[in-house]
Amino acid sequence: DVKVTQSSRYLVKRTGEKVFLECVQDMDHENMFWYRQDPGLGLRLIYFSYDVKMKEKGDIPEGYSVSREKKERFSLILESASTNQTSMYLCASSWGPLAKNIQYFGAGTRLSVL
């Protein structure tokens, strides 16, 4: 089974802190994604990566950056956390370039910024 692991289920941070959310997948997937999930808004794509050291902006990249130094690991970085970044963050991965390929999701990290 594909496993996508997010390092924390719950995280509480202070405004202005630098925050790292880590995601690791064990299936050698090329593509990795970070989404933000908010009630009534569904999932919105923050960033994605289709190869090591490659990244593409999604729909809401402002206030976030990402890092992919190794194929299995994709990190989401909040350079200076703000209260409006309180949300559920979901990581996903998929294999290959085909649009029909399934995205596999992690369990999510619920981040609270106080």
Add this chain to the structure above:
Amino acid sequence: AQTVTQSQPEMSVQEAETVTLSCTYDTSESDYYLFWYKQPPSRQMILVIRQEAYKQQNATENRFSVNFQKAAKSFSLKISDSQLGDAAMYFCAYRDTGTASKLTFGTGTRLQVTL
């Protein structure tokens, strides 16, 4: 830009009954993929069913089936013989066929299953 609309924020169904969740989308593409994902209370999202737009036949997976109406840009999910374990958030999603194309999600429908 593509959009996906789920007009039912919440639905309820009795155990063993059938329920249909609605989804509409907007695109100018002729070839694309549609997905239904399920997010149980434990929060790990899993794929329920996938439909390829160029296939006229509706996809089915056991108790789950879709009604894909390409001209109407409608993609509803039917759950037959509902079970308590079907209670979850259900998200409809769209993806066009470009290699770097992203998955666009609807806002979700919360399904409750009652005894």
